[in-house]
Amino acid sequence: MKAFKKDGSLTKRGIEAVEIIKRQPNTTINFQSWTGSGRHIRLVSHEEEILDLIKKFRYKYKRGNNSPRGGKDGEFISISKTAYKKITSILM
Numbered sequence: 001m002k003a004f005k006k007d008g009s010l011t012k013r014g015i016e017a018v019e020i021i022k023r024q025p026n027t028t029i030n031f032q033s034w035t036g037s038g039r040h041i042r043l044v045s046h047e048e049e050i051l052d053l054i055k056k057f058r059y060k061y062k063r064g065n066n067s068p069r070g071g072k073d074g075e076f077i078s079i080s081k082t083a084y085k086k087i088t089s090i091l092m
Contacts, residue, residue, distance in 0.1 A: 003052040010090070017049035018091050027084045029077045043072060050077060053090075059083035 003014030010018070021029055032045045054061050059079060067074020079087075 001048060003049040004056065011049075013046065013049045014053065015091065017046045017053055018087060020046055021050065021053075021084070022088050022091075027079050027081055029079065030075075031077060032072060032075060047075075047077075053087050054079060054083060057083065057086055059086075 001011065001013045003011060003017055005011055017031075020031060024030065029050060031047045031050050032043055034041055035044050036042055051061070054077070059082070061083075062078040064076055064078065065071075065074045066076060
């Protein structure tokens, strides 16, 4: 899914992606989370929307994994402070 509509406004998933970025304590963005309970759980990823936001403003980013055994939970995107401030100011 994309973060922007054809007219340039944010989609619902785009707004959620900005809110995820705002919740991060620094410029390292963990974009995946688990949802559900019991045996009915799934991994939700906002990777595409976050990358769409970063590419829209033409900022550089770095992808990595800080999980000890390389699991899905450890994937992250690292951006500059300037990019962080610009993206989080969208919803103000």
